[in-house]
Amino acid sequence: MQGADRDTVADALTSGDALPGTGGFAGELDGTLVRDVLGRYPLFVERDGVEVSGSLAPTAWSHDPTTLADPRSFPAGYVRDDQGRRRRFTLPSPEPFGDRETAVERVRAAVETSVDAIDTDALAIAFSGGVDSALLAARLDAPLYVAGFPDSHDVEAARSAADLLGAEVRVVELTHDAIERAVPEIARATKRVNAMDVQIALPLYLAAERVAADGFDRLALGQGADELFGGYAKVAKAPEDPRVEADTVRGAQREVIASLPDQLERDVLALRAAGVEPVTPLLHDRVVAAALRLDGDLLVDGETRKVALRAAARESLPEAIATRDKKAAQYGSLAARELDRLARQAGYKRRMDDHVTQYVQSLVE
Template sequence: MRGATDDVVRAALASSDPLPGTTGFAGELDGTLVRDVLGREPLFIEGALSGGPMPDWSHKPTELADPELFPAGCVRDSEGERTVWTLPDPEPFDDRATATERVRGAVEMSVDSVDTDGLAIAFSGGVDSALLAARLDAPLYVTGFPESHDVEAARSAADLLDRELRVVELTHDAIERAVPEIAAATGRTDAMSVQIALPLYLTAERVAADGFDRLALGQGADELFGGYAKVEKAPDDPRVEADTVRGAQREVIATLPDQLPRDVLALWAAGVEPVTPLLHDRVVSVALRLDDRMLVDGETRKWALRQAALHSLPESIAMRDKKAAQYGSLAARELDRLARQAGYKRRMDDHVTKYIESLL
């Protein structure tokens, strides 16, 4: 069992508690396969997802001939597969002051409880990773091309926090080398998956080479706290079906069980263990109690998290906007450039994915 003790998982099964105080878990317990409600730990099985004898399983798809991602919130025993946990749908907080204080308490407790032995921090200068940097004594790493937004933002934020920053400079050679390694580790060749994993993987490689075996990440904050434009613009954004911001928040949270294995597997392949305090159950619990204006206030996304962060961070960091890592690092732009240089033009359908597959 990864991510939690057997006793904690047994208690969660007995009580049907989807958020029992962990950062996720997955594995075999008493002859039963389990994966937590948000799929924070990867779990793959061989063959059909239901019926028949207990399948072979692994945390890594590379160890199975025909891996299938096991669904989050489910168990599988000799009687088949069934859902045992679903995300709760609690009533929102009564007021924004209470919401801010509860978010602050959950975030600070989760971050402060992280063991810093062997730890480094993936730092992009945004509010999520800056919360980790402000409260944990661990070195900061940013990855990107020299002119990238992430490198510039990380440098300015590190200066404000009076912290040293280690820059992992992206190059075309590094991208071309890393792409097939990421695809092999994750089992994914689509452009978006590889673009997202690239800066994570190359950061983790450098961290491991420097002697650290754990990497703290601000993962989950955008999904939990309303960090996406499509959440802000609900119900007018066609990328979400919800007719409220809070409904859109739950839609993007539901994508985590498919997204997180990609990142975990890429980091494992690079030689480090991910540490994700903002995905702790206590943080998830308070995030689910935020209403529309606690998530997005006007054009301010992640409003409650930013307000809570003001206790730890300068306002200029707590309130700054930040691009997604694949864009902020310029990894996506330069992977596209490499694809076009190799003859995979934009007029071709999914040209970057075709380029990635050509490297395997």
């Protein structure tokens, strides 16, 4: 069992509590396969198997898809035992906090408690200069790393934020050679070749390689903050944005939270392949529970996203960082732009269908 002790998981299985006070879990417990509701730890099963109660019950499972002949992801929130596969955990739908002050204080307490509980032994921090990673940097005594091309937004933002925190940041400068080498390694580790997944994983993977080479085996990340606290434009623009089905900001928040298992699976596998174990305090159950109780105007207020998180962060961060916007890692690091450039240089033109994915496939082959 990864992520939590067996007694806690056993109690959760009995009670059905989706947020039992852990940072996630996945594995086998007394013959039952189980994965937590947000899929914070990867779990895979062999596609070939036998029918049990009308559902496929594979005989082999693993946390690493590369060890299975034909792996498929085991769904988050599900269990599999001799009765077959079924959902056991569902995110709760609590009523919002009664007032703004209480909401911000509860978010602050949840975030600070989760971050401060992290053991800093052999730990580094992935630092983009935004509010999420800056909260980790301000409260944990660990070196900061940022990956990006020299003229990228993330490198500039990380340096300026580090200056405000009185810290130093180690820059992992991306190159075309590094991208060409890393792409097939990421694809093999994650079993994914689509352009978006590879673009997102690239800066994480290359930063993690440097972290591991420098002697650290754990990497803290601010993952989950955008999904939990309303960091996406499509959430802010709900219901007008066609990328979400929800008709409220709070409904859109839950939609993007549902995307976490797929994203986290990719990121965990890429980071492990690079030689580090991810540490994600902003995805602890206590933070998730607090975020689920935020009303829409504490997620998005006008042009401001992650309202409650930014308000809570002001206790730890300078105002300039607490209010700072950031770009997605694949764009802020310029990894997406340069992977596209390499694809076109290799003859995969934009007029071709999904030209970057075709280029990734060529590197893997």
